[in-house]
Amino acid sequence: MTSIELTVVEQIIRAGRTFQLTFMVIMGILAFLAYRLAKRGREWKIKPLEAIEMLTEGVGRAAEMGRPILYLPGISGLSSAQTMAGLTVFGEVCQKAAEIGVTTHLVTSGTDVVAACEAIVRQVYTTIGKPELYQPGKYVKWYGADQFVYAIGAAGHILLDKPAFVVQCGYFLSDVIVAGETASRVGAMQVGGTADQSGLPLMGICCDSLLIGEEIYAASASITGDKLATATLAGEDWVKAILLLLMIVGVLAWAAGSKDIWSLMGM
Amino acid sequence: MSATVTYIRTYLAQAVIIVGCLAMLIGYFLVSPEAGRVADELNIWNMNVGTFTLFVGIITIFMRYGRSIINRDPNWLFHLYCLVVIALWVPFGTLTGVYSDLYQTLYLNTKITLHITIIGEMIFFCVSAMYRTFRIKSFRTFVLAFLAALMIVFNAPWLTTPFPQVGDAAYWLLNNPQMAAARAMVICGGIGGIILGIRILLGLEKGALRITGG
Numbered sequence: 065m066t067s068i069e070l071t072v073v074e075q076i077i078r079a080g081r082t083f084q085l086t087f088m089v090i091m092g093i094l095a096f097l098a099y100r101l102a103k104r105g106r107e108w109k110i111k112p113l114e115a116i117e118m119l120t121e122g123v124g125r126a127a128e129m130g131r132p133i134l135y136l137p138g139i140s141g142l143s144s145a146q147t148m149a150g151l152t153v154f155g156e157v158c159q160k161a162a163e164i165g166v167t168t169h170l171v172t173s174g175t176d177v178v179a180a181c182e183a184i185v186r187q188v189y190t191t192i193g194k195p196e197l198y199q200p201g202k203y204v205k206w207y208g209a210d211q212f213v214y215a216i217g218a219a220g221h222i223l224l225d226k227p228a229f230v231v232q233c234g235y236f237l238s239d240v241i242v243a244g245e246t247a248s249r250v251g252a253m254q255v256g257g258t259a260d261q262s263g264l265p266l267m268g269i270c271c272d273s274l275l276i277g278e279e280i281y282a283a284s285a286s287i288t289g290d291k292l293a294t295a296t297l298a299g300e301d302w303v304k305a306i307l308l309l310l311m312i313v314g315v316l317a318w319a320a321g322s323k324d325i326w327s328l329m330g331m
Numbered sequence: 332m333s334a335t336v337t338y339i340r341t342y343l344a345q346a347v348i349i350v351g352c353l354a355m356l357i358g359y360f361l362v363s364p365e366a367g368r369v370a371d372e373l374n375i376w377n378m379n380v381g382t383f384t385l386f387v388g389i390i391t392i393f394m395r396y397g398r399s400i401i402n403r404d405p406n407w408l409f410h411l412y413c414l415v416v417i418a419l420w421v422p423f424g425t426l427t428g429v430y431s432d433l434y435q436t437l438y439l440n441t442k443i444t445l446h447i448t449i450i451g452e453m454i455f456f457c458v459s460a461m462y463r464t465f466r467i468k469s470f471r472t473f474v475l476a477f478l479a480a481l482m483i484v485f486n487a488p489w490l491t492t493p494f495p496q497v498g499d500a501a502y503w504l505l506n507n508p509q510m511a512a513a514r515a516m517v518i519c520g521g522i523g524g525i526i527l528g529i530r531i532l533l534g535l536e537k538g539a540l541r542i543t544g545g
Contacts, residue, residue, distance in 0.1 A: 085360045095529045145524040152536050175388020201395030212449040245456045259520040261513050269460045277516035278523030293535040300526040
């Protein structure tokens with residue numbers, strides 16, 4: 065009977081992907097559950113991250129110094145989740161800055177990112193009730209699609225513009241050091257964030273504070289403090305707790321000679 | 332903004348995203364030739380849209396740089412140079428083909444040369460960053476500097492030969508703490524990405540959705 069049931073499952077779900085699908089559904093359910101609980105009035109508190117606090121501090125610093133902010137979303141296009149996360153943070157930083165009269169510039173390497181960021185900036189100025197301040201081409205800069213052309217363009221922009229605050233959040237590789245070091249030379253405060261393992265150590269050298277890995281995905285929810293968005297982070301933590309438990313049980317089971325968890329994961 | 336335009340920019344965009352996500356997920360997880368065909372078709376559309384955004388980018392750059400040249404903004408000469416180069420390369424590549432000998436020779440003698448020059452400049456940035464890394468101010472910076480020094484020695488064969496213990500230590504660092512941290516980052520990054528997607532679909536992520544927000 066078991067073999068027939070398995071055959072039916074195998075006929076519906078691709079081999080080795082049952083666990084992935086189940087886990088993704090559980091993840092969605094937990095995130096939605098946390099969201100529903102928040103809608104009913106449950107409040108979730110998250111530990112403040114140093115880098116998130118520095119984002120607000122950096123905007124204030126730029127206002128005090130009368131200098132602009134530079135935002136770098138990395139070298140990837142809109143198809144990258146890290147770039148999308150970077151743009152969500154950009155929207156929040158840009159709005160916070162625009163509300164107190166600070167200009168935020170963005171240098172990108174992707175032409176699709178240029179179009180998206182122009183839309184974000186336009187919407188920010190419309191939201192704060194100053195649509196007349198938006199000028200196409202004034203805030204979003206493109207110096208080239210190549211990794212290092214973009215990096216050198218960003219470095220040149222930093223030397224010309226001397227921003228008070230530089231945020232690098234998205235997908236980066238070794239290009240991060242070019243913009244990061246240049247920003248250090250003009251005395252800019254820097255916050256970096258990436259989920260890429262080769263870009264992160266270089267960011268660690270240049271930046272004052274870091275958003276490591278998944279923190280870049282949670283950053284915008286943390287900045288706004290929106291209860292519903294924060295609730296999904298609680299759902300994310302539940303998922304991580306389940307995974308951790310699964311790992312511990314899996315390791316213990318493996319040590320005891322059982323491969324059940326291993327097989328369950330379709331490995 | 333009229334209600335129709337708001338509807339198209341917000342709800343229609345969200346509907347397209349949801350349908351696209353479902354089709355891709357069904358194609359990936361379920362044994363369904365129909366869903367697979369839909370996913371393949373969506374991939375082709377994705378490439379088409381990607382190509383189209385390239386045109387959007389080029390049009391944006393032409394409009395922006397054109398305005399800069401007309402107004403004689405700072406660095407307008409560089410903008411003019413950029414537009415001339417784009418205007419020359421596009422028809423040239425289209426007419427001769429990007430794999431023609433002439434195109435490849437020109438490409439290798441311009442773009443690649445400039446690229447190598449830029450990479451050469453990286454040395455100065457690396458030296459500057461190294462100075463920053465080895466400026467020990469706290470225990471954390473000491474640990475960073477010590478590990479960086481260890482990895483530098485590990486990558487220098489003339490130093491690993493007299494000190495083979497450095498190699499063992501570096502391998503241990505790479506295979507244990509580094510590997511554990513890297514895997515934690517990848518797993519949590521994946522979860523974070525999916526939850527971000529859920530937030531976007533629920534309309535909670537205001538930052539990115541300003542693109543489609545009315």
